[in-house]
Amino acid sequence: QVQLAESGGGLVQAGGSLRLSCETSGRSFSYYVMGWFRQAPGKEREFVAGMDWSRKNTAYADSVKGRFTISRDIAKNTEYLYMNSLKPEDTAVYFCAVKRAYGLPSAWVNMDYWGKGTLVTVSS
Numbered sequence: 704q705v706q707l708a709e710s711g712g713g714l715v716q717a718g719g720s721l722r723l724s725c726e727t728s729g730r731s732f733s734y735y736v737m738g739w740f741r742q743a744p745g746k747e748r749e750f751v752a753g754m755d756w757s758r759k760n761t762a763y764a765d766s767v768k769g770r771f772t773i774s775r776d777i778a779k780n781t782e783y784l785y786m787n788s789l790k791p792e793d794t795a796v797y798f799c800a801v802k803r804a805y806g807l808p809s810a811w812v813n814m815d816y817w818g819k820g821t822l823v824t825v826s827s
Contacts, residue, residue, distance in 0.1 A: 705729045705816040707799050712821030715789055719825070723784040725799030725818060732756075734805045738814065739773060739784045741795035741823075750811040751797070752784060760807050767793075789825045796820040 711723040723739070738753035752773040753762045761773055772785040782799055800814035 707818035709818045709821040712823045714824045720787045725782040727780045732803050736804045737782050737801045740798045743795040791825045791827045794825050796822050
C-alpha cells in the first residue's frame with residue numbers, strides 16, 4: 704500500500720501563490736507517475752499536472768500551463784505543486800495520486816492510490 708498526504712492548501716487572493724505538498728509513504732515503485740488533480744464544487748475531477756519517475760518528463764493541463772509547476776524531492780518523498788498567478792477558477796480540492804507506469808500516460812486515469820485532498824480557495 705501507498706499512503707499520500709496533501710498539505711498546503713488555504714485561502715489566497717487572486718494573483719497570489721501557494722505551494723502544495725504531497726508526502727508519500729509505504730510501498731515504493733521503481734517506475735511510476737505522480738499527478739495532481741482537482742475537483743471544484745459541482746464539477747468532475749480533472750487532471751492538473753503530472754510527472755514521471757525520472758522527474759524529466761512533466762505534463763500540464765492547458766488551464767495551468769505557465770502558472771503551475773510540479774516537482775519532486777526524492778529525499779523527502781514529497782511531490783510539490785507550485786501555483787502562481789492564482790485565479791478564482793482555480794478554487795478546488797486538490798488531490799495527489801500515483802500509479803505504476805514507465806512513462807507519462809496519454810490519459811491520466813486509473814490512478815492506483817489517492818490522497819484525501821487539500822482545499823484551495825482563491826478569492827477575487
